[in-house]
Amino acid sequence: MKSARKQGIGRGEIAARVLAAIPGNYLLTSLATACLARLLWRGFAVDPANASMIATLASFVVFSLIALAAFGLRSAVRLWLWLAGASIVLGGALGLSLAWGARL
Amino acid sequence: MIHLGVLVLALGAFVALAFGMKRHQRDLAGRPLGPAASRLATTIGWLLLALAWALEVAVLGPALGTIAWIGEISVAAWLAVGAITWRAARKGR
Amino acid sequence: MKDGLRQSMALLHTWTGLLLGWLLFAMFATGTAAYFQDEITRWMQPEVAGPSDPVASAQGAVRYLQRVAPDAQSWYITLPNARGATTQVYWQPAADAPPATRETAAILDRDGREMTARATQGGYFLYRFHFDLHYMPVMWARYLVGVAAMFMLVAILSGIITHKKIFADFFMLRFGKGQRSWLDAHNVTAVMALPFHLMITFTGLVTLASMYMPWGIAANYANETAYSEALFGPYATVARSGKGAPLADLAPLMRRASADWGGKDTGIVVFTNPGDATATIALSRAAGEAFGSRGESVTFNAATGALQGEHRTTGAGPVTESVMIGLHSGRYAKWGLRWLYFLSGLGGTIMVGSGLVLWTVKRRARLPDPQRPHFGFRLVERLNITAIAGLATGLAIYFLANRLLPLGMADRAEREIDCLFLAWAGVGLWALVRPPLRAWIESLALAGLCFAAVPLVNALTTSRGLARSLIAGDWTFVSFDVVMLALGAAFLVTAGKVAQRKARPDAQMRRAGARTVRS
Numbered sequence A: 001m002k003s004a005r006k007q008g009i010g011r012g013e014i015a016a017r018v019l020a021a022i023p024g025n026y027l028l029t030s031l032a033t034a035c036l037a038r039l040l041w042r043g044f045a046v047d048p049a050n051a052s053m054i055a056t057l058a059s060f061v062v063f064s065l066i067a068l069a070a071f072g073l074r075s076a077v078r079l080w081l082w083l084a085g086a087s088i089v090l091g092g093a094l095g096l097s098l099a100w101g102a103r104l
Numbered sequence B: 001m002i003h004l005g006v007l008v009l010a011l012g013a014f015v016a017l018a019f020g021m022k023r024h025q026r027d028l029a030g031r032p033l034g035p036a037a038s039r040l041a042t043t044i045g046w047l048l049l050a051l052a053w054a055l056e057v058a059v060l061g062p063a064l065g066t067i068a069w070i071g072e073i074s075v076a077a078w079l080a081v082g083a084i085t086w087r088a089a090r091k092g093r
Numbered sequence C: 001m002k003d004g005l006r007q008s009m010a011l012l013h014t015w016t017g018l019l020l021g022w023l024l025f026a027m028f029a030t031g032t033a034a035y036f037q038d039e040i041t042r043w044m045q046p047e048v049a050g051p052s053d054p055v056a057s058a059q060g061a062v063r064y065l066q067r068v069a070p071d072a073q074s075w076y077i078t079l080p081n082a083r084g085a086t087t088q089v090y091w092q093p094a095a096d097a098p099p100a101t102r103e104t105a106a107i108l109d110r111d112g113r114e115m116t117a118r119a120t121q122g123g124y125f126l127y128r129f130h131f132d133l134h135y136m137p138v139m140w141a142r143y144l145v146g147v148a149a150m151f152m153l154v155a156i157l158s159g160i161i162t163h164k165k166i167f168a169d170f171f172m173l174r175f176g177k178g179q180r181s182w183l184d185a186h187n188v189t190a191v192m193a194l195p196f197h198l199m200i201t202f203t204g205l206v207t208l209a210s211m212y213m214p215w216g217i218a219a220n221y222a223n224e225t226a227y228s229e230a231l232f233g234p235y236a237t238v239a240r241s242g243k244g245a246p247l248a249d250l251a252p253l254m255r256r257a258s259a260d261w262g263g264k265d266t267g268i269v270v271f272t273n274p275g276d277a278t279a280t281i282a283l284s285r286a287a288g289e290a291f292g293s294r295g296e297s298v299t300f301n302a303a304t305g306a307l308q309g310e311h312r313t314t315g316a317g318p319v320t321e322s323v324m325i326g327l328h329s330g331r332y333a334k335w336g337l338r339w340l341y342f343l344s345g346l347g348g349t350i351m352v353g354s355g356l357v358l359w360t361v362k363r364r365a366r367l368p369d370p371q372r373p374h375f376g377f378r379l380v381e382r383l384n385i386t387a388i389a390g391l392a393t394g395l396a397i398y399f400l401a402n403r404l405l406p407l408g409m410a411d412r413a414e415r416e417i418d419c420l421f422l423a424w425a426g427v428g429l430w431a432l433v434r435p436p437l438r439a440w441i442e443s444l445a446l447a448g449l450c451f452a453a454v455p456l457v458n459a460l461t462t463s464r465g466l467a468r469s470l471i472a473g474d475w476t477f478v479s480f481d482v483v484m485l486a487l488g489a490a491f492l493v494t495a496g497k498v499a500q501r502k503a504r505p506d507a508q509m510r511r512a513g514a515r516t517v518r519s
Helices: A004-008 A010-044 A048-072 A074-101 B001-020 B022-029 B035-060 B062-090 C002-019 C021-034 C037-044 C054-068 C124-134 C139-161 C179-192 C194-207 C215-220 C225-232 C250-260 C316-329 C335-364 C375-404 C412-434 C438-463 C467-474 C475-503 C506-517
Strands: C076-077 C086-091 C105-108 C266-270 C280-285 C295-299 C307-311
Touching: A010 A048, A010 A074, A010 C215, A048 A074, A048 C139, A048 C194, A048 C215, A048 C225, A048 C316, A074 C266, B001 B022, B001 B035, B022 B062, B035 B062, B062 C002, B062 C194, B062 C335, B062 C375, C002 C139, C002 C307, C002 C335, C002 C467, C021 C037, C021 C124, C021 C266, C021 C335, C021 C375, C037 C124, C037 C250, C037 C375, C037 C475, C054 C076, C054 C086, C054 C105, C054 C250, C076 C438, C124 C139, C139 C194, C179 C194, C179 C335, C194 C316, C194 C335, C215 C225, C215 C316, C250 C266, C250 C295, C266 C295, C335 C475, C375 C438, C412 C438, C438 C475, C467 C475
Parallel strands: none
Antiparallel strands: C076 C086, C076 C266, C086 C105, C266 C280, C280 C295, C295 C307
């Protein structure tokens, strides 16, 4: 299984991808789930319990896809840029939404 | 009893699909089949699978029928693997 | 590019499969057994016979609770389904009662008397183990199991992406070709029941979703109680009025509820403030009567029997969750589909086990010095033996202990479980001190012998041995004994095959392994 790609995988890159695939992934997925729950409720008038449940169910799909991407994407640097960028955007959106309308 | 029938249908479907694959034709048919025959076998296989699904749904309804179908084709696939492996072993490959 | 993706997915698949593979093997094995937990419990309590009667059981349970806990805050009664025979009751003592010195739970028979059959946790233990594990706080176990389940999901998805010829190799199962055979076994068991494996892993995560991903709830609700009440109805916490009142008979209420639900049976009965004027009875539809696990419920005034309210799961999200949990637990399945669940679970167990073995077979061919493998390899080898042969032996010993431990023993149910883990640990220790190949042969043979011994010991110690059960048409007992024999045979045959392989000279094996790597 020796190829140029495999020989290029050093411990640093593995660590970066694992950190992206697990804690980074969990942070991003949590933000995305919370945002989706609020979007469905506040934006689309879905019943809040229904909205929370739908978002929670979807979270497992999101988490597994990001985990696959963490190892499938060719560049670990680009991976982290995407993770960080998406987290900032979603975090900001969530903060705004919570400031705008309180929770039940 | 209908479920046994569906199982037999699914088994036939997988055997047909195997006939359509070059790798198994020598064991099953004794010689490689031409592209037209292979395509025919594959088509028959998929049709039989679809027929099996339709039967299960007719008997159990769409949800339960689909689930039962998935279970049955899994069993049938296993039986097909057994049959093909046994035949290949008999031919000493 | 495709090649690079396939390789990175292969790497991901190997590690997500390996790191928690031993835990996943145990989860799959006990979860598969749990599909027949009621039948296993029946086998483990041979003194209990005859079909269940939910109405009589409910009435019997009420009589018991009126005697034992008349002023409790609530009574929680789980009725037997068509497959089980026992009623489980749990009660919440009165708020001002002295700290409980005795149990607040009991297992009753059809007449509302505490079970006099041998104390055992039966198949229920195997069901709880597969997500609560044992000897550790339940919360830790559930987090660990959840991590394992997510690893499994990623392993399945990466496995699909990396499987080079998923259609071309669909029927491929070659024996006696070393690494290639293990790969075939792993592929076939994985692909044949792929819809099942995907479903069971995803829905497994869903069963404890709010624990693993609480942020969707936290985004909309300041506290989780508000969310639970929105989903399942308000928690009635009316205080006792002090005025006594009789309890209405359950039978007509159960009939009424069943009519409401289109003929489905009641599964759970909850009394709040029993015996008081404020008492209510809530009946919930049995989980096994429909796809959705979260059953509809109706609430009655306990004194007059008047209908007070009802609740059903509504909304796409909650209904989906309910159905997903229902699909995972398979309680809706009648015996035919239940066997399919069991066989699929068995396939999944073999998929995990063959994957673990495949890792060592692949690596052994590439060891620089096969006599002195590196630490990681030795560790995986011993863990594989422990996880696979050790758990198998443990399960067989659990059933043997059920027949052999003295009936009057203190904490008998816990001791049965301890026997399982002692045997498992014993095999683990054996695997540490013996050369790995010998350890495999010996522990697989031990597992095989123990399983085969179960029907024998059953026949010798009870009046419900295989022959008698066949004559009596007692298919539950027959099936159990036959499955034990089948497992025994399977393990003994496997031990024999490994012993045959051991007889081949090492160099020949290495050459065979090296040749098949490239195919």
